[in-house]
Amino acid sequence: MTIKVTVDREACIACGVAPTLCSEVFVLEEKNRVVDEYTVELTESLSVGEVPDELRECVENAAASCPVEAIKVEG
Numbered sequence: 592m593t594i595k596v597t598v599d600r601e602a603c604i605a606c607g608v609a610p611t612l613c614s615e616v617f618v619l620e621e622k623n624r625v626v627d628e629y630t631v632e633l634t635e636s637l638s639v640g641e642v643p644d645e646l647r648e649c650v651e652n653a654a655a656s657c658p659v660e661a662i663k664v665e666g
C-alpha cells in the first residue's frame with residue numbers, strides 16, 4: 592500500500608520543516624520535494640510521490656506542520 596503525496600512547490604516557502612520532520616520522504620532543494628526514491632513526478636511547481644504506508648505518520652506530521660499547507664496527502 593502506498594499513499595500519494597503532493598507538494599505545491601509554488602506555495603512552499605522553503606522553511607525546512609517538512610525535511611526536518613520527515614527526512615525519509617522530503618528534501619529541500621530550493622523548494623521542498625519528495626526524495627528520488629518515491630518520486631513519480633517532479634516539476635518546478637509540483638512534486639508528487641508514492642510513499643509506503645509505513646511512512647504515513649511521518650508525512651502527515653510534516654503536512655500538518657507546514658505553515659502554508661503546501662503538502663497534500665491522499666490515500
Ligand code: SF4
Nearest residue numbers: 603604606607609657
Ligand atoms: S513545511 Fe511547507 S513551506 Fe516548509 S519546506 Fe515543507 S512544504 Fe515548504
